[in-house]
Amino acid sequence: MSKIKFGVFPAEQQRANRKDMVFAPNPLSLSVPEPAFESWLRDSGYLEILDQRTTDLHRISTTAKPSNSAAHSTTTPTPTSIPPKRVFFVSRLFSPIWTLLSLLTFNPFSKLATDDFAANTPPWTLAFFGSSESYSFPSSPSQARLRVHENVKRFARNYASLFVLFFACSLYQLPIALSGLISCLALWDVFKFSSDRWGLDRYPIIRQTLIRIAQCVTAVILLISNVQLAVFWALGVSYAVMILHASFRKLTPAKQPAVRGGYRRTARR
Template sequence: MSFVPNPLSLSVPEPAFETWLRDTGYLELLDERTTAAASTTTTTSVTTSSSSPSSSAAGATSSAAVAGITLLSFLRTLVSLVSLNPFAKLAADDFAGPTPSWTLDFVGRGDYYSWPAGPSQARMRVQENVRRYARNYASLFVVFFVCSLYRMPLSLLGLVASLVIWEMLRFCSEKWELEERWPGLRQALVRVAQFATAVVLYLCKLQFTLVCAISVSYAVMILHASLRKLTPSSQSNGMNRQRRFQQKRAQFPSK
């Protein structure tokens, strides 16, 4: 259990409550209820504006007010996505599991996507989806980096040249046994190789390639994670079934 029930406690810590929701599968229901509540509020606002006095001026004012509220909510959500730290709850264990399916889990169907109803829902979606699809986003970064190197052959040439420098250092160190005979000389050659690598990568503008790949992959990650609804994943269902099986075995031990 994520937390121990206490009848005298009036509140539950938010991290423990979110962990309990994630483990029991209610985090997806919370996302669905937030989306349904936002749709109901929008429908009520439109109905109220349409049932207002019949004068055209009053109707235009009500429509402008609804449009202003919608635009303000959109801007607040967009600002929250820009200022959000998507890696706040990311852990090393999120990269240890198998990669989710690209077609069924990562992309999904068309009804798996919607604009978040508010900053809180956007924050919940981004942090949870980044944890679920961490390996997919890492693979996308590698793909974008390789494509950037293909578009910038000079950076690719610098990367290959730096690898050649270190491979030559390793070959010379093994052939002449520099680590055993002359460790000081080997340390000096390592420093020279580091300096040469930095100069080559700077002249080949590899930093621009990295910035380009990181920017594109970060934008894709934020866009996908915020629009992707929280749906029950096969991994979480398997973990829940295993947890329930272990609890049953603890309640009914074999004789």
């Protein structure tokens, strides 16, 4: 009875002792911080899961905001402040605009490497264009950056082919630029043929002088024929198409399962 305090029953003393106890953290706990879990998904290659998870979290947060703001307005009414519902709708209106503007503040080619152009070209139908379910508006600027960086690496050869296509279309609309480009190619072809026939390799000074003259003539022809205008329009249109497609295109697994006879082949264990 010496351990029992005066006026306190044993059951109440045990509950007080439980409150004073401090438990050590469990090393087998399954609770993982959000940044650590997202970094693990990114490093493990599960980018499609990270993409879908970001969209789901944004949808949950947006649906929970009106109820929270309404509850706050009922408890603490402020007649001079803006209604929470109006603030919410204004934020939802400017959120897509801010997401699109954020695409102009970073370099989409920062993670692009030369090995990405050496890989095979993804199919244009299933991998590149996909279906209507393959596209969604990015929920946040971070998700837009993630999509752009990953899709630029995956579809680098497709975007390069689109640039060539847009450049050919711009040359078709500017026949003077097309004739100037063809004349420049013909000039260098004639120079190579003459160099091989006359043996200019034995006269390096003369050969370097002729090369400098040909470069100056090429620059004058390109400026007069406005080839730089065609290049500018091709770069602008292809860059806009690349940014919009890469930001709206959902992330998918890098290797799609093979489809044969309407069924997906899965590896047997």
